[in-house]
Amino acid sequence: MTYVDVMICAVPEKNKEEFIEHSNNIIGLFKKHGALAAADFWQDDVPDGKLTSLPMAVKKEEGEVVVYSHIIWPSKKVRNEGMPKAMQDMEASEEAHNMPFDGKRMIFGGFDQIVEG
Template sequence: MSYVDGFVIPVKLTDRQAFIDHARHMDAVMIEEGALRIVECWADDVSEGKQTDFYRSVDRQEGETVCFSWIEWPDKATRDAAFARMMENEEMMNTPMPFDGKRMIFGGFEPVVVLEKKHG
């Protein structure tokens, strides 16, 4: 069984490299804490919808885009323990974020369907 955390984050277009640098630093910590895989994505082909869309979900402002990220964990218990340790890590909690964390949406998800292409 696995567990997935998902995130949608508003980021200033001018902060792309700062976002990448921040992600590399913080993601390395999460890998050390037990994460199996982390994927950070910068919007490339994201449409504006008529009722809802990724941009509205984070109240995108002028000069911003959205980033979509996920973390794969072996299970929820590993994720919960890692998050508890990270919340106690002063360096991690005091590292400035190159995005508006108040408008970030996130949550934990239990996979119900997982398909993978077989190699070979």
């Protein structure tokens, strides 16, 4: 069954084009190491909350937007083999030094698919 990695972060609005370029570079690394697909989504309708919210989760600051990303893998086994290789490639490239957002406020996790429609 499909396995998905999800990431949510806050990106300065002024870094949108830089984020897109960064993303286009690293998506290829995930696909090179077995991912079926990967995508990023720029905030459109993401409300602030009182107790919980996506902006609160990433400690979004003035002038930032929430970005949601996912990587789709054919299985957890492929992900567990491919993710370390993709991360190693990222660290070896100059891209690792040019993240257009604060990686300390990024949240992420892996999910097993249980339903598909």
